[in-house]
Amino acid sequence: MIEFKNVEIKYGDFVALSNLNLTIAEGEFFTLLGPSGCGKTTTLRSLVGFVNLSSGDIYVNGKNITNLPVEKRDISMVFQNYALFPTLNVYENIAFGLKVKKMPKQQLDMEVRDIAKKVDLSDEQLLKKVSELSGGQQQRVAIARALVLKPSILVLDEPLSNLDASLRVQLRNELKKLQKKFGITSIYVTHDQEEALTLSDRIAVFNKGVVEQVGTPSEIYNRSATEFVCNFIGDINKLDSTILQKVNDQSNKRLDPVKTAYLRTERVRSTVSPSASDLVRLSAKVVDIEYYGLYTKYTFNVDGAAIKNIEIEDGIKKHSLGDHVDIFIHVDDIMQF
Numbered sequence: 001m002i003e004f005k006n007v008e009i010k011y012g013d014f015v016a017l018s019n020l021n022l023t024i025a026e027g028e029f030f031t032l033l034g035p036s037g038c039g040k041t042t043t044l045r046s047l048v049g050f051v052n053l054s055s056g057d058i059y060v061n062g063k064n065i066t067n068l069p070v071e072k073r074d075i076s077m078v079f080q081n082y083a084l085f086p087t088l089n090v091y092e093n094i095a096f097g098l099k100v101k102k103m104p105k106q107q108l109d110m111e112v113r114d115i116a117k118k119v120d121l122s123d124e125q126l127l128k129k130v131s132e133l134s135g136g137q138q139q140r141v142a143i144a145r146a147l148v149l150k151p152s153i154l155v156l157d158e159p160l161s162n163l164d165a166s167l168r169v170q171l172r173n174e175l176k177k178l179q180k181k182f183g184i185t186s187i188y189v190t191h192d193q194e195e196a197l198t199l200s201d202r203i204a205v206f207n208k209g210v211v212e213q214v215g216t217p218s219e220i221y222n223r224s225a226t227e228f229v230c231n232f233i234g235d236i237n238k239l240d241s242t243i244l245q246k247v248n249d250q251s252n253k254r255l256d257p258v259k260t261a262y263l264r265t266e267r268v269r270s271t272v273s274p275s276a277s278d279l280v281r282l283s284a285k286v287v288d289i290e291y292y293g294l295y296t297k298y299t300f301n302v303d304g305a306a307i308k309n310i311e312i313e314d315g316i317k318k319h320s321l322g323d324h325v326d327i328f329i330h331v332d333d334i335m336q337f
Contacts, residue, residue, distance in 0.1 A: 001026055002047065002153065002185065007056035009042055016042045018209045020056070024187065024202075029179050031188045033196040034206030035232070040189045043206075044155050047187065048075050060153070076146035078156040082138050084130045090116075090141050091126040097149045115148040119178060135164075136171050143175070147182060154179075154186045160195065172199055193233050197221060205229045221264075227337040230262050235297075237263045239334065240305050243282070250280045251331045259336045265297065267333040268309035270318065270325055279328040282307075286323045300327055 002024040009017040017039045024030045032040035045051040047058060049070035057066045065073055076097075084093050091112060098108045116126055119140040130138055139159060146154055159175075160168045176199050179186050190196055196203050197217040204214045205228075213225040224230035239247075241257040248254055255261060272279060284300035284307065295310045298319055307327065311318050319325060 001059075001061055002187075003059040004043070004047075005057045005059065007043075007046065007058065008054045009039075009046060009051060010054040016209055017046070020211060022204060022211065022214065024185065026061075026185055027183050029176070029186045029188065029199060029201045031190060031196045031200040031203045032206060033190060033193065033203050033232075035191055038206040039209040040191075040204075040206045041157060044157055044187060044189050047073075047153075048077055048155060049073055073153075074151050075153045075155060076149050076151040078139075078142045078146050078154070078159045080158045080161055082142040082159070084138060084141060084145075086129070086131055089127055089129055090121065090133070093130060093141055094126075094145045094148055097145065101149075111148055115144045118181070119144045119147070135167055136174075139171055140174075143178060147184070152185065154184050156186065156188045158190055161190070161192075168195075175199065197233075205232065207232075224262075224335060227260060227262075230335055230337065235265045235308070235310075237265060237268065237307050239263055239307075242303055243305050243307070244334075246282060246303075247280050247329070247331055247334070251278075253331045255331070255334060255336060262335045262337075263307075263329060263333055265308045265310050267329065268300075268307055269328045270298070270309060270311065272328050278332075279330055282327050282329070284325055284327045286319045286321055286325065289319070289321060300325070302327070 004020045004022040007017060007020040008015065020043065032043055034040050042051055046053060049068065053066060057064055059065065060073070085096065088096070094116060095108055095112045098111060103111070121137070121140055121144060125133065125137065130141060133141065142159065160171055172195055188199060200217055202214060202216055203220050205212045205220060207228045213220060213229045220229060221233055224233065230236060239261040244255045244257040244261055248257070282302050284302045286298055287301045287306070288299035290297040293313065295312050296318065297308055297310050300307045300309070309327065
């Protein structure tokens, strides 16, 4: 288990991390999520030992590691650019840490080949220069180099950000499988919301050096604790007072028209089953259509306010520009802060 207790990190007058209290369970895939400069990478680097704390403590399995040297923390790191040695072949890259530890040659060879097999690197690939490998293969080399040291904790600093979209999706699936396979406590830094939701057991959402919410992907998405989290995660509608008044007119629940309100795009329905109840009906006009293949996003005008929804594509045309339709929302899906 990893614990950050009252951790603060300052650079002069600038507070990069303020009063961080965070607990990460053993074997968990835990993601630090937020925009650039929010403190997530600083948190990661403080755990590894690259950044000194201004105050507070970090514990691993009950042991205070705050002042422990980097090499004694039993933590391996996969960097954003993988940080592989271009002049060494794959075998030598993976073996580097073991050589530093002066592991006997025979045992070193066994460990390198064993971990290579586990991350699907062939004997042939072990002899190649890393520059001859694809981005996905390089990522597996970086992970193998980290795992061969058998660390208690693996940290990953945006390891997929330099890849194209399709490869990123493929490799995050592989990364999740590898993490489950090894059962290693993993801490992952990203600014990509979809990546965080897909990979994580739990997520900490950072904003300006402060953790705004910690929870499962479902909790973060469906029960956002703050307005920042609500806006940062996923696509969302901001509802104005006109819409809220229409909702109040048709509902027993009363929303405060003065407070900001939000509604996820997929919670707006343009068709409902006959048995559906407790739904608010709004008259709308289709003013924009965006086709994404798997789904289509529609923008509706409701008395001057824009509301978006998404419809899963099934080959049947739903709406055309200019159509007048009824849209439906459930009052319990509206979040107010």
